[in-house]
Every structure is written in structure tokens, then in C-alpha cells.
Amino acid sequence: xxxxxxxxxxxxxxxxxxxxxxxxxxxxxxxxxxxxxxxxxxxxxxxxxxxxxxxxxxxxxxxxxxxxxxxxxxxxxxxxxxxxxxxxxxxxxxxxxxxxxxxxxxxxxxxxxxxxxxxxxxxxxxxxxxxxxxxxxxxxxxxxxxxxxxxxxxxxxxxxxxxxxxxxxxxxxxxxxxxxxxxxxxxxxxxxxxxxxxxxxxxxxxxxxxxxxxxxxxxxxxxxxxxxxxxxxxxxxxxxxxxxxxxxxxxxxxxxxxxxxxxxxxxxxxxxxxxxxxxxxxxxxxxxxxxxxxxxxxxxxxxxxxxxxxxxxxxxxxxxxxxxxxxxxxxxxxxxxxxxxxxxxxxxxxxxxxx
Numbered sequence: 243x244x245x246x247x248x249x250x251x252x253x254x255x256x257x258x259x260x261x262x263x264x265x266x267x268x269x270x271x272x273x274x275x276x277x278x279x280x281x282x283x284x285x286x287x288x289x290x291x292x293x294x295x296x297x298x299x300x301x302x303x304x305x306x307x308x309x310x311x312x313x314x315x316x317x318x319x320x321x322x323x324x325x326x327x328x329x330x331x332x333x334x335x336x337x338x339x340x341x342x343x344x345x346x347x348x349x350x351x352x353x354x355x356x357x358x359x360x361x362x363x364x365x366x367x368x369x370x371x372x373x374x375x376x377x378x379x380x381x382x383x384x385x386x387x388x389x390x391x392x393x394x395x396x397x398x399x400x401x402x403x404x405x406x407x408x409x410x411x412x413x414x415x416x417x418x419x420x421x422x423x424x425x426x427x428x429x430x431x432x433x434x435x436x437x438x439x440x441x442x443x444x445x446x447x448x449x450x451x452x453x454x455x456x457x458x459x460x461x462x463x464x465x466x467x468x469x470x471x472x473x474x475x476x477x478x479x480x481x482x483x484x485x486x487x488x489x490x491x492x493x494x495x496x497x498x499x500x501x502x503x504x505x506x507x508x509x510x511x512x513x514x515x516x517x518x519x520x521x522x523x524x525x526x527x528x529x530x531x532x533x534x535x536x537x538x539x540x541x542x543x544x545x546x547x548x549x550x551x552x553x554x555x556x557x558x559x560x561x562x563x564x565x566x567x568x569x570x571x572x573x574x575x576x577x578x579x580x581x582x583x584x585x586x587x588x589x590x591x592x593x594x595x596x597x
Contacts, residue, residue, distance in 0.1 A: 285325040381480040385575040387453035412482035424470040433492035446590040498540030503595040521587040
């Protein structure tokens, strides 16, 4: 009896020892299937949200959450090499500290030189027809059709803001940020425009989709470049900047001078930057005509509405209620500044070069 029990105990003990050897190796094999999850992942050739979710979260059906956390992706079926994907909410302080050790603090901005006061020039007799400056040109947005948006994103290899030196909700003038551009792509002192794709814009009359409104948030300058990331400083802040906001190379657009269109052009005031309907002098407005309709920066137009006059019969009268100046042009849209307003101007009002 004792020998029989002894054999049973011995068999159980051997089974336990076998499990202790097999289980750890099995667990290690399981762990190998899950890739370590960084805070930000740079998309590579052949990647999809499905495959990335499977690799980093061990769950391909996690892709809707991944898409939701990266709001700049307009279509989950279209992601491109070089795009940043935020896998975590934010880098933890220890990670930021590790990166910061490699980057020395940028030099402080030089103090502005104070020029001696001079006698003010005598004002001109004629008042200028419009007032604008470089900041207004740099800060005003524009409308991009979806196909052109996706093409430029891939062709120009747009980047993104992936982290910041300080843990804040939003960032502005002189804040230090990190972008996903390294030594092979950029150099110190390079300038980038920070932007955010916003709402879809629909034509106020035809209701056809015109594209995405691109909001310009600011301008940053590269301070220090590492292998895969760079430290940038915010030089101009037109609106709050957030993590995941996009960047593109800065292109200076000269301040336009007033000119008359070379031919008769008509169109509609299609949208505004902040969604307002009532417009007035110094507001920015987007038009439904652009380069393909021969509109150029600097062109001057009249804004009008059509009124019905009842006398012996109905007469339609074009009532001029304002003027505008073209600041930027895209293929089929333009960005304009309202330079004069005699009455309330509405989205949906028309514009023309001749009346």
C-alpha cells in the first residue's frame, strides 16, 4: 500500500515539475507576439490601423479607438509612411526627461534693438483701400478638397507635433515642442507652419462638399535636431496649439497689392473661419472660385446682394454692400479679406469683378 501511494506522489511531483518548465517558455512565446508599445509610432510601408492594433494591442479590433485618438486621419483606410500615430495619451515625465538630456536648452531670443525716435512722416492725403500685414497672410486658412489634401500629405511628407517640454493642455508663443522630423529631413533654423484640418465645408447654395477647412495655428522654428525627432520653438501663435497638430514647411506669401481681375468673374461667399454667418469689415471669408477661374492674390471684388424692387413690374437690383481683397488662392477656392462693408454681409452673398 505504501509503495502504491509513493508511486502516485512521485507521478504528481513529476507532472508539476514538467509544468514549471513548459509554462514559462510558453508565456515567453506569448509575450514575443506583442510588440513593446511606444508613445508614438511612425507609420511604415504596408501598415494599416488593423495591423498596428494587432501588433501593439494584440487586438486588431482596437483600430477604431486608434483612429479616434489620431483625429488628423481623415479616412482610416488611408495612412501613409511617415505619419505619426499616438499610441498613448502622452509620454510620461521620465521619458521626456530622457529625451531632454540629449537636447540642450535653446539660446534665448536676442533682445530687440531700440531705434531712436524719428519724426513721424506726414500722412498721405488718400486713405488706403485696405489694411493687411504679413501676420494676417500667414494666419488665414484655406479650403482643400479631400483628394488634394491626401495627395499633399503624402507628397510633402507632412509631420506632426508629438510631445512638448512642458505638460500642458495647449501651447503658444515661445513654448518648446517636439516634432517627428530628424536629421535626414530638416536642419536647425528651418520654419514650419502648424495647422489643423477642421470641419468639412459645404457650398451654401448647392450643398456640395468643397473640402476641408485648414486652420493655421502658428509658426515654429527648429532649434535642435536629433536622429528621428527635433526640438522646435513657437515663434508665432495665432491660435492654441495641441499635440498631434500637423506641420508643413513654411512658405512665405508676399503681401498682395490691389489689382483688378483681367476678366469678369462672379462667385459666392461660401464659408468663414469660425462658422459665423454675419460678416463685416476685416473678417476673413472663403470664396467658391480660385486659380482655375483666373483669380489671383490681390484681386479686388465687389460684394453684392440681389434685391427685388416692386414698381410697375419686378426688377432685380444688384445692391453693393461691400468689397473684398484676395489673400490666397487654391485651385477652386480663395481666401479673402473683407475691406469694406456698407451693410451686414452674409455667407451666400455674391461677389463680382464688375457691376
